[in-house]
Amino acid sequence: MGNINGSFGMRTTLPGFDARNDDPSDPTKFSFNTDWNDIVYIDRVGYVNPPSPVPNTDGPMPGSWIRAQPEFGIDGWDEINSPWLIPVVHGLPYRAYVEARASYPNGVIYDDYRRVMVASNGVNTTQTDHSCGNKAWSEVGYVKINTWEYTALTITGNTPSYSYTYYGHRVAFVIFRLPL
Amino acid sequence: MSVRRIRMGKLAGTERGIRISKPGYDALTTGPENLLLNATDKYSNLLKLGIVYGTTTVALGFGARPFVTVTAIGDLSSAPDIVWPPNMIGPLRPSPVWMVNHVGDQTAYAIVSADGSTMSIFTPVKVWYSVYSRITGA
Numbered sequence: 001m002g003n004i005n006g007s008f009g010m011r012t013t014l015p016g017f018d019a020r021n022d023d024p025s026d027p028t029k030f031s032f033n034t035d036w037n038d039i040v041y042i043d044r045v046g047y048v049n050p051p052s053p054v055p056n057t058d059g060p061m062p063g064s065w066i067r068a069q070p071e072f073g074i075d076g077w078d079e080i081n082s083p084w085l086i087p088v089v090h091g092l093p094y095r096a097y098v099e100a101r102a103s104y105p106n107g108v109i110y111d112d113y114r115r116v117m118v119a120s121n122g123v124n125t126t127q128t129d130h131s132c133g134n135k136a137w138s139e140v141g142y143v144k145i146n147t148w149e150y151t152a153l154t155i156t157g158n159t160p161s162y163s164y165t166y167y168g169h170r171v172a173f174v175i176f177r178l179p180l
Numbered sequence: 181m182s183v184r185r186i187r188m189g190k191l192a193g194t195e196r197g198i199r200i201s202k203p204g205y206d207a208l209t210t211g212p213e214n215l216l217l218n219a220t221d222k223y224s225n226l227l228k229l230g231i232v233y234g235t236t237t238v239a240l241g242f243g244a245r246p247f248v249t250v251t252a253i254g255d256l257s258s259a260p261d262i263v264w265p266p267n268m269i270g271p272l273r274p275s276p277v278w279m280v281n282h283v284g285d286q287t288a289y290a291i292v293s294a295d296g297s298t299m300s301i302f303t304p305v306k307v308w309y310s311v312y313s314r315i316t317g318a
Contacts, residue, residue, distance in 0.1 A: 001186065001200075008185045010200055010217055034200050034216035043212055045224045045247045045312045093213050101249050107292035111252040111307070112275035115287070174249060174312070177213065 009034035043096060043175040047103060048086045050147035050168020057166075059084030059148025084148035084168065085137065089175060096143055096175045100135035103172040113146075113171075135171055145171045184208065195220050228311035235302050238309065242296030246311050252276075252288030253306040259283050269306075 001010040004020060010032065011019040017029040024033045059082050089096070102110040113135040137144045147168040187199045187207040197220030201207035205214040212218060219225075224247070230238065240246065254272035257264050259282045276287040288303035301307050 001198075008200065008203075010198075041212070041215075041218070042224050042226060042312070091211070093211065099249055107245050107290075107294065109248055109250060109290050109292070111250050111271075111288040111303075112273060114274060114276070115289070172247065172249065174247075174310075 007035065011035075038179045040097075040179065041177040043092075043177050044089070045172075045174045046088065048088050048145045048147065048171050048173065050149075050170070051083050051086070052168075054166055054168055055083040057083065060146050080137075080144075082146075082148075085144040085146055087142055087144050088173060089143040090141070092141055092143070094177060095140045096138045097178050098136040098138045098143055098176070099174040100145060101172045102135070102149075103170045105170075109172055136173060138175075143173070143175060145173055147171055191220060225313040226310060227313050228309075230309050231306060232301050232303075232309065233306050234304060236300075238299045238301065240292075240296055240299055240311065244296045245292050245294055246296055246313065248290055248292055248299060248312070249310045250288055250290045250301060250303075251308040251310075252286060252303055253308065254283075254286050255305050256283055271308075 002008065004011060011024055011030060011034070012032045013019045013022065013030050014028075019030075022029050024030055024035060100113065102113050102115060104110075135146050137146070147170070149167055149169045151165045151167070183201075183204065183206040185201045185203070185205070185207050188197075190196055191199060191208060198217060199207040199215055199220065200217040201210050202214045202216060207215065227246070228240070232238065251271050252275050253269055254275060254277045256262055256272070256277065256279065259279050276285065277283055280286075284304065286303070286305050288301070288305065288307050290299050290301045290309065292299045299309070299311070301309060
């Protein structure tokens with residue numbers, strides 16, 4: 001670490017190689033080199049909790065996205081201001097790559113943002129557990145995480161009816177800085 | 181005026197570690213986008229990657245519960261009306277898959293033990309997992 005052949009940085013090698021004099025572009029000899037400009041950095045990892053008290057409004061749905069102005073009848077402005085969206089990073093000079101996962105107490109972590117697709121709940125009803133919506137919005141300058149979750153109880157019959165219960169859930173996230 | 185591109189030891193606040201910055205940026209004050217190396221207690225490192233096939237308990241050997249993610253590799257090969265090219269694999273989104281009536285429940289989740297010694301992954305399909313150094317009590 002330090003001034004290595006005129007360049008400040010750090011190099012680490014595998015056993016038996018010389019960090020100063022061997023070819024630093026050879027991945028069979030080096031395990032790390034600050035001159036490598038094609039590697040991904042982990043900016044941070046963490047959890048975000050839903051707002052409390054739980055909002056009694058819909059959160060962003062899957063497939064929705066944020067836009068500064070409402071267009072074509074899709075109100076992106078409502079999405080960006082949803083109380084279910086929790087800002088986790090400000091001031092990023094780049095658009096981050098984000099992994100987000102539904103997370104629950106006692107060390108439970110799910111793939112993606114929902115636990116169960118459809119669960120049968122009797123002959124005439126269907127209960128759907130939605131850990132709902134794209135879990136992360138990443139734009140230049142910020143990352144927001146969607147904590148919205150609800151349970152929908154569909155009562156079928158001649159006239160299907162629906163009952164929704166809103167509740168939030170924790171989200172685990174990883175923010176990466178890609179080599180652009 | 182030159183800047184110090186290598187900072188080591190006590191950094192900002194309670195942060196300890198090593199920072200090395202790009203030319204022209206002070207390693208202590210610049211943002212993460214200008215750092216070539218950032219090994220501190222604030223940021224995280226990827227410690228372990230792996231693949232399991234079906235429900236498995238993975239030995240971690242840590243002293244506290246780490247931060248993990250899991251990614252299921254869904255299987256739509258039994259779904260009707262889908263042409264499934266050979267060697268085409270990868271995560272399906274959203275997950276679990278929406279065609280549950282055709283392909284079965286492919287839910288994947290992990291439970292990490294409170295003492296960080298093991299991680300149990302529950303799934304009927306293949307799963308990639310990642311373990312990060314950030315320790316959380318959650």
